[in-house]
Amino acid sequence: MGLENDLIVWVSAGFAALIGSSWGFWLLLKKPKSSSSPKNEPSSAKAAPRTITAPSSKVAPEDSSIPVAVAEPSAPLGSATSATSDAQEAPKAAVPAPWEMALKKSRESLFSRWKDALSELTSSESWNAKHPLWEKLEETLLAADLGPNMTERLLESLKKDFLEKPEADVLKEKLREKMLQVFAAVPLREVKTDVKPFVTVLIGVNGAGKTTTAGKLASQAKAQGKKVILGAGDTFRAAAVDQLKTWADRIGVECILPAQGANPAAVAFDAVAAAIAREADEVIIDTAGRLHTKDNLMDELKKVIRVIDKKIPGAPHRVLLVLDATLGQNALIQAKEFSAAASATGVVLTKLDGSAKGGAAFAVSADLGIPVSYVGTGESVDDLRTFSPQDFVQHLLP
Ligand SMILES: Nc1nc2c(ncn2[C@@H]2O[C@H](COP(=O)(O)OP(=O)(O)O)[C@@H](O)[C@H]2O)c(=O)[nH]1
Numbered sequence: 423m424g425l426e427n428d429l430i431v432w433v434s435a436g437f438a439a440l441i442g443s444s445w446g447f448w449l450l451l452k453k454p455k456s457s458s459s460p461k462n463e464p465s466s467a468k469a470a471p472r473t474i475t476a477p478s479s480k481v482a483p484e485d486s487s488i489p490v491a492v493a494e495p496s497a498p499l500g501s502a503t504s505a506t507s508d509a510q511e512a513p514k515a516a517v518p519a520p521w522e523m524a525l526k527k528s529r530e531s532l533f534s535r536w537k538d539a540l541s542e543l544t545s546s547e548s549w550n551a552k553h554p555l556w557e558k559l560e561e562t563l564l565a566a567d568l569g570p571n572m573t574e575r576l577l578e579s580l581k582k583d584f585l586e587k588p589e590a591d592v593l594k595e596k597l598r599e600k601m602l603q604v605f606a607a608v609p610l611r612e613v614k615t616d617v618k619p620f621v622t623v624l625i626g627v628n629g630a631g632k633t634t635t636a637g638k639l640a641s642q643a644k645a646q647g648k649k650v651i652l653g654a655g656d657t658f659r660a661a662a663v664d665q666l667k668t669w670a671d672r673i674g675v676e677c678i679l680p681a682q683g684a685n686p687a688a689v690a691f692d693a694v695a696a697a698i699a700r701e702a703d704e705v706i707i708d709t710a711g712r713l714h715t716k717d718n719l720m721d722e723l724k725k726v727i728r729v730i731d732k733k734i735p736g737a738p739h740r741v742l743l744v745l746d747a748t749l750g751q752n753a754l755i756q757a758k759e760f761s762a763a764a765s766a767t768g769v770v771l772t773k774l775d776g777s778a779k780g781g782a783a784f785a786v787s788a789d790l791g792i793p794v795s796y797v798g799t800g801e802s803v804d805d806l807r808t809f810s811p812q813d814f815v816q817h818l819l820p
Pocket residue numbers: 626627628629630631632633634635665711744772773774775776797798799800801805
């Protein structure tokens with residue numbers, strides 16, 4: 423019996439030891455997995471199944487998960503290989519040609535109609551000024567918001583050139599050429615740049631993008647090593663002053679704020695005085711876009727210009743009329759009102775990225791006789807480009 427009891431004790435002990443070691447071994451196996459997810463990692467990252475589900479025959483999961491997570495945080499889970507190749511291809515997609523992106527909406531809208539119009543070239547109708555191609559082309563240009571005057575001008579000119587039915591490519595090239603001529607015909611307003619401080623005033627209705635453009639311009643000037651001062655001249659909206667101040671802080675430039683009850687002209691005066699005192703290279707002045715009446719606003723803008731000119735004869739050196747491209751032809755009506763108050767040296771056409779009405783640039787240039795100086799291509803600090811007619815036309819009608 424004693425022997426039997428001993429045997430039972432030994433077998434039980436051995437069995438317990440076996441279970442115990444298996445349990446320990448299982449814990450050991452489990453530990454590395456749980457420790458690969460740091461405690462304060464976001465839950466989505468904790469749950470990232472790449473390290474668990476990626477087939478072992480593919481890239482070592484532990485290694486591949488690191489670059490994947492860094493390069494492509496929103497990559498679909500469980501696809502380590504494709505995510506890795508996405509990461510390799512990312513630079514191509516991440517650096518799109520700026521003009522291509524800015525004109526994406528306008529181009530898509532224009533281009534589908536353009537192709538539709540070209541299909542008329544196969545029509546058997548006799549070739550003359552009444553050929554269906556011309557009507558379709560007219561619709562195409564109007565839809566891109568070139569406006570009735572500009573559309574008619576371009577069409578009449580093309581009709582004269584093509585007394586015979588053209589090849590599609592030749593027609594496109596000719597249209598591009600004529601579009602470029604529209605911009606070339608607008609004389610550049612002479613802007614004195616060899617002055618210090620160089621004074622810029624931004625004008626335009628509320629929401630056009632004045633404050634944003636002031637920030638972008640200040641950032642560009644600062645990047646060129648210039649000392650810049652901003653003037654928060656939209657004294658009628660507290661939020662507008664704060665908005666410019668935020669831009670100034672972010673860029674790291676000084677911003678002249680209105681004193682209690684100050685009007686835009688007083689801020690303009692202070693900003694120019696500060697620029698002279700601090701020997702700044704540039705001063706960029708934001709203005710109000712709306713007052714109780716239109717006449718009040720225009721009078722106020724005239725006063726801003728007068729006050730600056732008094733402080734620095736000949737200044738402001740540059741008056742930029744800021745127009746919202748999404749308004750298309752309607753922007754022209756506003757532009758005409760503002761031009762009467764202050765003669766603009768150039769137009770800034772903002773929100774080109776959000777508009778299918780980029781064609782308005784032609785009408786703005788031709789009808790107002792004011793060159794487009796810049797285009798706004800987004801809300802970030804770098805989204806302001808010097809206008810290039812070649813790039814514009816090339817990407818509008820590729
Ligand atoms: N997408 C896009 N938005 C812009 C651009 N320029 C300005 N905005 C936006 O348009 C809105 C009005 O701009 P703001 O500068 O305050 O206009 P302001 O009233 O004329 O000073 C803001 O939300 C800006 O971020 C641009 O080029 N592209």
